[in-house]
Amino acid sequence: MRYLDTEIRLMEERDLDKVLEIENLCFINPWKEKDMLYEMKENPLSNLWVIELSNDSLGLKTICGFCDYWQTFDSGTICQIAVHPDLQGYKLGSQMLEEILKDAKAKKIRTLTLEVRVSNKKAIGLYKKFGFNFSHVKEGYYSDGEDALYMIWEDK
Template sequence: MSTSEPERDLPVVITPLRLDDLDEVMKIERASFPLPWPASAYRHELTRNPHGYYLALRPRLSLQRHARLPPLLGYGGFWLFLDEAHICTIAIHPDYRRRGLGEWLLLHLMELAREVGADVATLEVREGNLAAQRLYRRTGFRQVGVRHRYYSDSGEDALIMTTPSLTSPEMRRLLAARRQAVAERLRAWDEELARMQPR
């Protein structure tokens, strides 16, 4: 998974998710989902699932120190089935949403999926989660079906969404454009954080 030179000045970094992230993962997990995965599920995913790929979104170390940011801002992962990457989870710390962090993480998951051999990405999303649906549509996902009463806590339907081929010229252009746009948002946030730091 590559990071271009102009992106090295961003306030966040993407790294593999680690076992020692689990305490922070569970804080975000419980704040994000009505049916959170237990820590044991993540431990299994990180140590025993050869088809699972998980990324962490972290603040740049200097920002973590000076802006008092948490060590983990978000995480996400997918399962690789043949040529399909099924995005099984993605979450951002509730205090840092609506800054482009979720899209940045999703874009890196999609890039990693392509690098490990996926041709398409798929996911399920709650029918009522309109913000997530907008995010997914911006990055090329389209609804292809419905799983009725999929969520056991509410009986809510899940929309099944998928992308065109991740290797197609159209998707490559779309994802490159989104990556550039989100990088600009993150730079603006970096400037905002810099103004807040004590002198």
């Protein structure tokens, strides 16, 4: 079996359609094109990354996930992370988060926070695996009334 290689890099405008497709497949209230373009081009806090699968011999390259985090001085917030539903469970989310944490450390970020739906066991498992700890519940945080877990990662 031939395995596909991955590359994790900053998002570019040519990635937009694929990122929006993944966003639409993964989230109940997806960001629209204008929101994603704002994140990519205008928001000075934003760090928007993609993970791309490639296979040179097949001439194949495809975006299969993305992650956006904001930096404010020495702290950050993970706003979005998603992997295409057909490719979830193949450690692509782990590869991206590992890279994001490396990037955050290089930028001297000491703490990263995030909100996650209490029902989102996959994402909670991913965050715990990379050292995010549960802080508290934000009741009714989501527009459909679901609670969020607030989680924190600290560079020790």
